Amino acid sequence: MVPHGLAIYNYQNRGKTIYFNGKGFKSCKGAGIQGNYYDSETGDEYWISGVKKDMTDRHWAGGGKIFIEKRAVKNYLTEIGISSLNISDYELVDIITEVPKERLYEMENEVTEAPLFDDNIHFKQPPELTINEIEYLIQLLEQDEKEAVYNKGRRTIKQKRLLLEEEYRKRLINNG
Known part of the structure; x- marks a missing residue:
């Protein structure tokens, strides 16, 4: 053009x-x-x-x-x-x-909204995450799991999601 x-x-x-x-x-x-x-x-x-x-x-x-x-x-x-x-x-x-x-x-010079969480959230171990970060990641992983094309990828995503859900349950029990 x-x-x-x-x-x-x-x-x-x-x-x-x-x-x-x-x-x-x-x-x-x-x-x-x-x-x-x-x-x-x-x-x-x-x-x-x-x-x-x-x-x-x-x-x-x-x-x-x-x-x-x-x-x-x-x-x-x-x-x-x-x-x-x-x-x-x-x-x-x-x-x-x-x-x-x-x-x-x-x-x-308009102020743009800062992202809810920074990109490092994906590299933290479950115990290092806040409860809000865990909830956010679970939602992302659920969506990724639905959209995954291959079974192997879907299983890997599901495994990460289950680890986060386990950590989430532990936190809820401990904070009671």
């Missing part, structure tokens, strides 16, 4: 994010599939290039019209040294001038 192409003349670069047309673009740092930047809200890749005097702003596999902000046309023409644009290659557009810095900051 060819990325969306932007030959940006009039943009604001604030550190590692480029703000343009109400969007924030972050560098792919060489890890993009086809683009060099991605939209921080949607993840869509874009090829963003500064203005080139030889008009090679577009990605090599890109197609379609190049969008230029109406207010930037005069400066763009001066920069590349031509007097007019070929209307079949370019489209003049109005852009959003708002810089969505706060909205993007909030989105990127």
Whole structure:
């Protein structure tokens, strides 16, 4: 898939994010599939290039019209040294001038729920587990047992589940 192409003349670069047309673009740092930047809200890749005097702003596999902000046309023409644009290659557009810095900051810094238990839970022996961890693992193993394709795998899962159920019963008796 060819990325969306932007030959940006009039943009604001604030550190590692480029703000343009109400969007924030972050560098792919060489890890993009086809683009060099991605939209921080949607993840869509874009090829963003500064203005080139030889008009090679577009990605090599890109197609379609190049969008230029109406207010930037005069400066763009001066920069590349031509007097007019070929209307079949370019489209003049109005852009959003708002810089969505706060909205993007909030989105990127949302607190996600921490997992109920860490991954080490699977490596602990039954006596090392809390009662809540045992209950959680029993539920997981019951589900895995139902979904197991092979009998040997199902037996191994059942064996682990039975050990945990035994530990669970011991705890209930001792805490009485």
